[in-house]
Amino acid sequence: MTEPITLTVNGLDYPVVVDMGRNLLSVLRTEIGLTGTKEGCDDSECGACMVLLDDQPVNSCSYLALQAQGKSVTTIEGVMPADGLHAIQRSLLEEGGVQCGFCTPGIIMSTRALLDGNPSPSEEEIRIGLSGNLCRCTGYAKILAAVLFVSTVAVYFVEPAPISAMGHFFQVETPVGSWLIIASFLGLLPTGIDVSLQASEWGKAKKVGMGRLRSTMEEQGLANSFDAFNARKSDLSI
Numbered sequence: 597m598t599e600p601i602t603l604t605v606n607g608l609d610y611p612v613v614v615d616m617g618r619n620l621l622s623v624l625r626t627e628i629g630l631t632g633t634k635e636g637c638d639d640s641e642c643g644a645c646m647v648l649l650d651d652q653p654v655n656s657c658s659y660l661a662l663q664a665q666g667k668s669v670t671t672i673e674g675v676m677p678a679d680g681l682h683a684i685q686r687s688l689l690e691e692g693g694v695q696c697g698f699c700t701p702g703i704i705m706s707t708r709a710l711l712d713g714n715p716s717p718s719e720e721e722i723r724i725g726l727s728g729n730l731c732r733c734t735g736y737a738k739i740l741a742a743v744l745f746v747s748t749v750a751v752y753f754v755e756p757a758p759i760s761a762m763g764h765f766f767q768v769e770t771p772v773g774s775w776l777i778i779a780s781f782l783g784l785l786p787t788g789i790d791v792s793l794q795a796s797e798w799g800k801a802k803k804v805g806m807g808r809l810r811s812t813m814e815e816q817g818l819a820n821s822f823d824a825f826n827a828r829k830s831d832l833s834i
């Protein structure tokens with residue numbers, strides 16, 4: 597038996613006719629044509645199909661499309677700004693948290709839900725927040741590092757704006773390290789050093805740029821938080 601419904605996805609209304617037993621994942625991919633959300637296990641185990649339903653993470657493979665009527669659905673396509681990458685996406689790329697990429701959309705959706713609700717999670721809270729997402733490639737350390745970094749930026753530099761408002765924060769096209777992105781946005785790099793540096797120059801820039809970054813944060817009463825951030829990254833062996 598089919599039923600005409602209207603789904604609100606990424607702020608747009610989509611009138612569709614669906615079988616009453618269809619899951620949200622298949623309707624998003626087939627009827628609406630948003631294929632960024634992936635089908636992995638089809639059993640709510642892997643998290644590749646994660647979407648946000650009224651800003652809460654949901655495994656769309658196990659959620660009926662009919663149940664989503666009247667709710668706001670956000671997919672990975674709704675996270676990206678029109679002219680670049682979202683902060684979470686850029687951070688995953690910079691920290692090496694992406695390999696084959698199949699699980700990445702679900703991880704990004706879980707991360708956004710986590711950080712919108714808790715902009716400064718502990719490592720344990722990050723692990724719990726991403727516990728519904730499986731990755732067979734990265735070993736998770738780099739994913740944790742990416743979430744740690746983007747949450748640090750959210751707290752120190754754009755608070756109280758939620759992570760969903762950070763879509764345009766990372767607009768750097770060269771593969772520079774996270775420290776260099778922070779320092780460059782704060783205007784703390786020494787004269788003549790910019791984000792287009794080649795790898796051989798990064799060491800010199802890192803030593804000077806990070807020192808100046810810490811000094812500035814110390815003036816703002818954030819030195820302890822900055823040191824804790826670096827210590828947490830060391831704990832993850834990154």
